[in-house]
Amino acid sequence: MSVLAIERAVAINAVLRASKVCQKVFQSLVTSDTVIKKDRSPVTVADFSAQAVVNTILYESFPNDPIVGEEESGSLRGDSGKELRDKVLSLTNTVLDTPLDDKELLAAIDRGSYPGGSHGRMWTIDPIDGTMGFLRGEQFCVGLALIIDGDVHISVLGCPNLPVDFKSPEIERGCLFVARNFSSTEETQIHMADISSSSAATFCESVVPTHSSHKEAAEIASLLGITKLPLRLDSMCKYAAVARGDANIYLRLPVRIDYEENIWDHAPGFLVVKEAGGIITDIHNKPLDFSLGRTLKANKGIVVTHSKIHGQVIDAVQKVVLKQ
Numbered sequence: 001m002s003v004l005a006i007e008r009a010v011a012i013n014a015v016l017r018a019s020k021v022c023q024k025v026f027q028s029l030v031t032s033d034t035v036i037k038k039d040r041s042p043v044t045v046a047d048f049s050a051q052a053v054v055n056t057i058l059y060e061s062f063p064n065d066p067i068v069g070e071e072e073s074g075s076l077r078g079d080s081g082k083e084l085r086d087k088v089l090s091l092t093n094t095v096l097d098t099p100l101d102d103k104e105l106l107a108a109i110d111r112g113s114y115p116g117g118s119h120g121r122m123w124t125i126d127p128i129d130g131t132m133g134f135l136r137g138e139q140f141c142v143g144l145a146l147i148i149d150g151d152v153h154i155s156v157l158g159c160p161n162l163p164v165d166f167k168s169p170e171i172e173r174g175c176l177f178v179a180r181n182f183s184s185t186e187e188t189q190i191h192m193a194d195i196s197s198s199s200a201a202t203f204c205e206s207v208v209p210t211h212s213s214h215k216e217a218a219e220i221a222s223l224l225g226i227t228k229l230p231l232r233l234d235s236m237c238k239y240a241a242v243a244r245g246d247a248n249i250y251l252r253l254p255v256r257i258d259y260e261e262n263i264w265d266h267a268p269g270f271l272v273v274k275e276a277g278g279i280i281t282d283i284h285n286k287p288l289d290f291s292l293g294r295t296l297k298a299n300k301g302i303v304v305t306h307s308k309i310h311g312q313v314i315d316a317v318q319k320v321v322l323k324q
Contacts, residue, residue, distance in 0.1 A: 004146070004153060004154060006061070007061075007062070007146055007153075007154055008154055008178070010057060010058065010061045010062070011144050011146065011154055011156045012156055012176065012178070013057060014053065014054040014057040014058060014144060014156075015054065015142050015143075015144050015156040015157070015158040015176065016158060016176060016182070017053050017054075017057065017095040017096070018049075018050040018051075018053045018054050018095075018127065018142045018158065019050075019142045019158035019159075019160045019174075019176070019182070020095050020160075021046070021049045021050055021053055021091055021092060021094065021095045022046045022049070022050055022128055022134065022140070022142065022160060023160050024091055024094055024095075025042055025043075025045050025046040025049060025091055026042065026046070026134065026137065028091070029041070029042035029045060029087075030042045030134075030135060030137070040131065040135070041084075042134075042135065043128060043131050043134050043135060044075075044084070045084070045087050045088055045091060046127070046128045046134065047070070047071050047127045047128050048071055048073070048076065048084075048088040048092075048109055048127075049088050049091045049092045049127075050127035050128050050142055051069050051070070051071045051108075051109050051112055051125060051127035052088065052092045052100070052105055052108040052109050053092055053095055053096060054125050054127065054142070054144060055067055055069065055108045055109065055111045055112060055125070056096060056100065056104075056108045057096075058111075058123055059108070059111060062121075062123075065121050065122065065123055066111075066114035066120075066121075066122045066123070067111050067112045067113075067114055067122065067123045067124070067125060068112060068114050068115075068116050068122055068123070068124040068125070068263060068264060068294055069109075069111070069112020069113070069124070069125045069127070069264070070112065070125070070126055070127060070262070070264055071109055071112060071127060072109065072110055072112070072113060073105075073106040073109040073110050076088060076105075076106060076109070077106065085102060085105070085106075088105065089101075089102060089105050092105060112125060115293055115294060116263065116290075116291075116292070116293040116294045117291065117293065118149065118150045118291035118292070119149060119150075120148070120149065121146065121147070121148050122146075122147050123144065123145065123146055123147070124144070124145050124147060124263050124264040124267050124268075124290075125142075125143070125144050125264060126141070126142070126143040126144075126236070126262075126264040126265055126268065127142060128140055128141075128142060129141045129142070129143055129234075129235040129236050129264075129265060130234035130235025130236075130237070131234075132207070132208060132234060133161075133207065133233070133234025133235055133237075134234075137161065138161060138207075138233075138234060139159065139161055139162060139233045139234045139235050139237040140159075140160070140161065140234060140235045140237070141157055141158060141159050141235040141236040141237050141240075141268075142157070142158035142160075143155075143156070143157050143158075143236050143264065143265075143267075143268030143269065144156045144268055145264075145267035145268045145270070145271065147263075147267060147290050147291075149291070150289070150290055150291030151290070152267050152270050152271045152290060153271075154271070155177075155178070155267065155268045155269065155270060155271035155272050156176065156177065156178055156268065157175075157176070157177040157236055157237075157239065157240050157268050157269060157272055158176055159174070159175045159176070159177070159235075159236075159237045159240055160173070160174050160182070161173050161174070162174070162175045162237050162240060162241075163175075166241075166246045175240065177190070177240045177243065177244075177272045178272065178275075190243055190244040190245070190276050191244075191245065191276050191277055192242065192243060192244075192245055192248070192273070192276045192277045192278050192306050193245030193248055193306070194306070194308075195248050195306050195308060195309060196308055196309075197309070198224040198225065198226065198249075198309040198312040198313060198316075199224060199225030199226055199227075200226075200248075201224065201226055201228075201247075201248035201249050201305075201309065202226075202228045202230070202231055202246075202247040202248050202249070203217060203221055203226065203228070203230035203231065203247065203248075203249050203250075203251070204230065204231045204232075204233060204238045204241050204242055204246070204247035204248075204249065204250040205217050205230050205231075205232055205238070205250070205251060206232065206233075206234065206238070206252075207232045207233065207234050208234070210255060212251060212252045212253045212255065213253045213255060216253050216320050216321060217230065217251055217253060219320045220251065220313075220316045220317055220320050223316040223319060223320065224312060224313065224316050231246060231247045236265065236266075236268060236269040238250045238269075238304075239268075239269025239270070239272055239273050239304065240269070240272060242273055242276075242278060242304055242305075243269075243272045243273045243275075243276035243278065244276065248305065248306055248309070249303075249304065249305050249309075249313055250302070250303075250304035250305075251301070251302065251303055251304070251313075251317065252301055252302035252303075253283070253301050253317070253321055254283070254300050254301045254321070260295035260296060260297050261295060261296040261299065261301075261302065262294060262295055262296075263290050263293075263294060263295060263296060264294075266280075266288060266296065266302060267290055269304075270288060270290075273304055277306065277307065278304055278305065278306060278307070279304070279305060279306070279307050279310045280302065280303070280304050281302075281303050281310070281314070282296075282299035282300050282301050282302060282303065283300050283301035283302075283303060283314070283317050283318065283321055283322070284299075284300060284318075285303075285314045286298070286299060288302070301317075301321070303317055
C-alpha cells in the first residue's frame, strides 16, 4: 500500500459524503426566492453539516490529527440555536454510518479550531466554498487537504455541480478531484492544457468582483494579448477547471491591502493543480506558505498558471497590481 493511501481514501470518503449532504441541503432548503431575498440560512446549514461530516470521519480514522476548519458551533448552542441545530443534526445524520447526538455534533464541528502551524500533521477543511454559487444552484466546492510540516500532501475537491465535461454540461454533473466523477469509482488522470503563448489562454476568475478585481484582471489580459472571454466560476472549482484544462490562468488579486487568504480556501486546490502540471504562487512570485497558521500571512494574492506561461503572467500581474 502506498504512503498515505489510507489518508487519501478517508479524505475521498469524507468529501464525497459532505458533498452529498450539501446537495441534500440545497434540495430541501433552497427555494426560488432564496437568492433574491439574500437568505443565507441554507448555506449556514450546509456549512455546519459538511464540517461535522468531514470532521467526524477524520476523527474516526485519525483521532490525533488536528483540524483547521472554517466554522465553530457558537450559533448552534443553547435554546437560541436549537432550531438551526436540529436542522444541521438531521441532515448530517443522513450521510453518516453512525448517527450523532447534539453533543457529538457540536464537538465534531469544533474540532476545526486548531490554530495551524509548521510542524506535524493537520487537516484543513472548507465545508462549502462558494456561498452564492451554492444558493444559485451553480458552482460550489467542499475542499479538504492534509498538510504535513507545512507542505500539502493530500488534496480533495468535491464539486457537486461541475460538469464532468464542460463541452456537454447537460450530460452529467458532479466531479471529485482526485479525480473522478461522482457516479464512478474509476479515477482518471487529468492534465493542464498545454499552452506555449499566454495570448492563447483563457482566464478563470470569480463571479463576484469583490473577491478579485475584474477590472485589474481585464488589464492583465490585455497586456497578455488575451481576447477570449473569462470563465467565471464560484469557489475552488476554479482550481479544478484550470487543472483539467477548461482554463489556463486563475488569478485571485488582492482587493484590500490588509487581506490575508485563508489556508482552507487554497490548500485543497493547490495540490490538484500542482499534480496536473501547474504552478501556484502569489503575485510576488513567492510560493504559498501554509505553515504560518490559519492564513497565508506571508503571501499576497494567488497566481495559478501553466509552467510555460507563468513568468509572462507574473510580469503582467505586477505591472497592473503593483504598478511596476
